[in-house]
Amino acid sequence: MVSKDVRKFRIGMALVFADYVLAFVTIDLLFQPTWVEDILNLYIPPNIYTSTSEFLALVAGWISSENLLSGRKNQLACNVIRDANKIWYGIGVYTVMELFFMAGLSPFLTVYELFANPSRTARFLAAFYTYIHVGESNLWPLLRPCIHDGVLAPTRDQRLRYSDWLYVWAKDRVLMSTRMADLVDNFHHILDEFDVSNTTVCRDTVNKLYDVFEPTLLEPALQPHSPFGALIFGPAMWLSMGGLHPNTDPLTALYTEHDLLGASTKLAQGLYTGQLFLPAVDLKCARRDTFTYSGPKEMWSITRHFPSTLHWSSNSKTQARLTKSKVNQITGTLCQSMLFKSIVQDTQGVSIGPLEYCGNGHIVHLGNIPHLAVCKGDPTIPQYHEERTLRGLNRVSTKLEATGKRKRGRTAKENTALNTKLGSLEAGYIRAGTLRGGENEASEDSAPPRAKKRRLSADQRLALMSI
Numbered sequence: 001m002v003s004k005d006v007r008k009f010r011i012g013m014a015l016v017f018a019d020y021v022l023a024f025v026t027i028d029l030l031f032q033p034t035w036v037e038d039i040l041n042l043y044i045p046p047n048i049y050t051s052t053s054e055f056l057a058l059v060a061g062w063i064s065s066e067n068l069l070s071g072r073k074n075q076l077a078c079n080v081i082r083d084a085n086k087i088w089y090g091i092g093v094y095t096v097m098e099l100f101f102m103a104g105l106s107p108f109l110t111v112y113e114l115f116a117n118p119s120r121t122a123r124f125l126a127a128f129y130t131y132i133h134v135g136e137s138n139l140w141p142l143l144r145p146c147i148h149d150g151v152l153a154p155t156r157d158q159r160l161r162y163s164d165w166l167y168v169w170a171k172d173r174v175l176m177s178t179r180m181a182d183l184v185d186n187f188h189h190i191l192d193e194f195d196v197s198n199t200t201v202c203r204d205t206v207n208k209l210y211d212v213f214e215p216t217l218l219e220p221a222l223q224p225h226s227p228f229g230a231l232i233f234g235p236a237m238w239l240s241m242g243g244l245h246p247n248t249d250p251l252t253a254l255y256t257e258h259d260l261l262g263a264s265t266k267l268a269q270g271l272y273t274g275q276l277f278l279p280a281v282d283l284k285c286a287r288r289d290t291f292t293y294s295g296p297k298e299m300w301s302i303t304r305h306f307p308s309t310l311h312w313s314s315n316s317k318t319q320a321r322l323t324k325s326k327v328n329q330i331t332g333t334l335c336q337s338m339l340f341k342s343i344v345q346d347t348q349g350v351s352i353g354p355l356e357y358c359g360n361g362h363i364v365h366l367g368n369i370p371h372l373a374v375c376k377g378d379p380t381i382p383q384y385h386e387e388r389t390l391r392g393l394n395r396v397s398t399k400l401e402a403t404g405k406r407k408r409g410r411t412a413k414e415n416t417a418l419n420t421k422l423g424s425l426e427a428g429y430i431r432a433g434t435l436r437g438g439e440n441e442a443s444e445d446s447a448p449p450r451a452k453k454r455r456l457s458a459d460q461r462l463a464l465m466s467i
Contacts, residue, residue, distance in 0.1 A: 001431045003424045006377035006390075008348075009358040020150065027350075027358035045089055048125065049132040052227060057250040059125065062087045068115040069258055074312055076295070076327075077114040078107050091128070093297045094169040094352045100301075101168040102127035104183075104213025104267075107293075107301050108327070110312045113204070118255045119265035122231035123213065125251075126221035129228070133220040139354065146355060148372045153361035156344060162353040163340050167217075168300045170340035170351060173287050176302075177278055179271050180214040181286035187212055187303050194309045203310040210268040212303060216278045231255070233272070234265060241276055292335045295327030305329070348393050377425050379432035390425060394418050 004010055012031030014023040024031065036042045046054035062084065063069065073080075078096045081088045091099065100107050103123035105114065114120050142162070146154035168174055176184075190209050194201070203209060215222060215232075222229055227249045229238040239245060246252070255261050293299040305327055336342055343351040350356040361374045364381050373381045376389070398414050401407050410418065429435040 001379055002375055002377045002428045005424050006421065006428060007375040009375075023359070025359035045086070047132070048129050049136065052129070053249060056125070056227065058087060059121075060250040060254040063115050063121075063254060068111055069260070071112045071116070073112060074110050076107070077105075077109050077111045078299070079297075080111045082297075088128075094166075095131070097169050097298075097300050098167055099124060099127040099131060101174075102130065102217045104211040106211075106303050106306070107299050108305050113312060116260060117263050117266065118231045118251075118260055119233070119263070119267065120211070121251065122228040123211075123218070126218045126226070126228040126232065129221040130218050143354060148361065148363060151361040151372060151374055152355070152357060152359075153363055153372060154355045155363065159344050159351075159355045160341060162355050165353065166340065168290055168302060170300065170338060170343070171290055172336075172339055173289050174302055175284040175287050177214055177216065177283050178285045180212060181288055183210055183212040183268065183271075184288050184302055186210065191304055191307060191310075194307045197307075197309050200309050200311060203306060203312065206310070208268075209266075211266045213267055214278075214283070215272055215276055216283060219277050222276070227251075232265065233267070233269065237269060237273075240273070292330040292338065293327050294330055298338065299327070346396070348397055377428050379429050379434045383426070383429050383435065386425060387422060390421060391418070394421070 009025045009027050010029050012024045012026045012029070013033060014021055024033075034042070046058060048055040066084075067073075078100060081091055082093065082096050085091070088096075097107060103120070103126070105120060105124065109120070114124065142165075143152070146152055146158050163171070187209065190206060194206075218228075222232075222243075224242055224244045225246075226243065227246050229241070229243040230246050231252060232238070233241065233243075235245070248256075252261070255263075288302050291301050291304055293301070293305065330338070337346075340351045343349055344356075350358060350360075359375065361372055361378075362376075364371045364373050364385060366382065366385065371381060373386075377386055394414075395401055398410065399405070400410065426435065
């Protein structure tokens, strides 16, 4: 009944039941169901959180089959991981940036720099484990207040709260521990030296170019029995930190076979020997600005891109320089418009996360009574209200009242576009049989007048208090 031009999403597939409809909606028709005649034929990869050993075996097999330890591939690791969705399922454009931050990895590392280093690989896996752990523990309390009659309908304030879940993606600055901030500063100090240097160096050999790693972010994955601890810090250091000697896992076996267990951890080990995990309050003692790049997808990081004088890490057989990836820094107003808070507050679009969904409903207050609108233009909501909402959204999209600018009226072209949308909205009410009576022309003044609240005088207020 509601036109897709009004509701702003398409329906990929819908399952109609007696009492409800389960719809899989999409904003851009990127929808692909998988059909099998028997559930045994449906491939479900192991979950790193519930089947850690099986997942490590899957990753070890992938590293071997893709020949990632040879040093012949120089693609950015974040792009390779995102494209290998049969292995790293669920890791997309923003998730991979969050995991790189949690693991203390620069998003500009090549696939060899990441996967030929046991510590970096284990940190990325531990970040993935922790990410799922946090979701399993905390996601439902985030979603539950936003669900009304089975429909996800978050308010703007509820959507903005998800920003607290994000570490680096679409944020202009990041809160962190003091020791992590010191690592950021050290990292940039070394990059500054090579920015003005004429000497080309393999960055794998640069002294004190430590990864910006805060182990507290991976605490759920670094318990004493963890299979990641010995790979991250080295067996001796892990035992001194209270960790247990792990059983041989598929990943450790792989690195043992290739004689890589002795590789540098790329960590400032002395930072973590006194206190491995910090209290939550200590994770907000410092802040650093983020850097935004396009290459080819959005990239958000607390560290800059490597200067051209630093080679990518390679093995003894290959000392080729990393082919300059098409990575461009984004700054200024464009970067500001890409922030999570800007998208939620200043546009009609959606950002990322479980509350940013093209098929969201919304709560409409008619008087003091809340009503659920399952989409824009819901014909169960009074027409005057949806018209007023549509006009308000149009003012935002056309920037009639942009912050810091003088208010303006709509142009003839903008008025024509608005009237077309209002016509599509009205057509939905006609199809639903809920078109209001009387004049059909939309009007911003068509809503019934609100009752004026009378204020009590001081004497009346005192009289009520004495009762």
